[in-house]
Amino acid sequence: GQSLEQPSEVTAVEGAIVQINCTYQTSGFYGLSWYQQHDGGAPTFLSYNALDGLEETGRFSSFLSRSDSYGYLLLQELQMKDSASYFCAACIRTGRRALTFGSGTRLQVQP
Amino acid sequence: DTAVSQTPKYLVTQMGNDKSIKCEQNLGHDTMYWYKQDSKKFLKIMFSYNNKELIINETVPNRFSPKSPDKAHLNLHINSLELGDSAVYFCASSHPLGAETYNEQFFGPGTRLTVL
Numbered sequence: 601g602q603s604l605e606q607p608s609e610v611t612a613v614e615g616a617i618v619q620i621n622c623t624y625q626t627s628g629f630y631g632l633s634w635y636q637q638h639d640g641g642a643p644t645f646l647s648y649n650a651l652d653g654l655e656e657t658g659r660f661s662s663f664l665s666r667s668d669s670y671g672y673l674l675l676q677e678l679q680m681k682d683s684a685s686y687f688c689a690a691c692i693r694t695g696r697r698a699l700t701f702g703s704g705t706r707l708q709v710q711p
Numbered sequence: 712d713t714a715v716s717q718t719p720k721y722l723v724t725q726m727g728n729d730k731s732i733k734c735e736q737n738l739g740h741d742t743m744y745w746y747k748q749d750s751k752k753f754l755k756i757m758f759s760y761n762n763k764e765l766i767i768n769e770t771v772p773n774r775f776s777p778k779s780p781d782k783a784h785l786n787l788h789i790n791s792l793e794l795g796d797s798a799v800y801f802c803a804s805s806h807p808l809g810a811e812t813y814n815e816q817f818f819g820p821g822t823r824l825t826v827l
Contacts, residue, residue, distance in 0.1 A: 633816075641820075643754065643818050645815040645817075685752055687754060698744055698767050699756070700756070
């Protein structure tokens, strides 16, 4: 089966840097996405890694290592509005055309 | 200008009833999805359609039946509702996954279904 593991909760202070890890066990892995979801809201896309290495988008960066079946989301200069749940999601290269989501990491940013 | 819209936003109903949730996207995507998010926020794929054709049907009770009248719409009909069906249901759309330039899925605002 397909599975993605993330920490359930992370707490950090404003202005800090936080890393949210994701390890996956999938067959036909193609790439890793990250989504943000605020309470009561819809998931919104943050980033996608198809290749190994770091992708940077403003304060957010995402990293993938295929050999380690591991990725992470790095959030810098944390702001209160970053308090949300963050999901990693694997894109599987098979006949399926959907994402398999991890269980989500709830990030609490404190003043 | 809404990209992916769902109706209704909230749905409260009694056990045993039949209900439908509608979804529409104006992004020109070929692929649409239904996800279920439970109380622990676990987000799980239920169905996926590509150009009106069902391509994913996860282990979902056959009380759930998706219908895609055209590639911009994907509706979800649920028969004989049960307490365990209470969840938030998200519709989403994207270009076919695996394309190198597009991987982003656009989610609707969700429908919070409560079965009493």
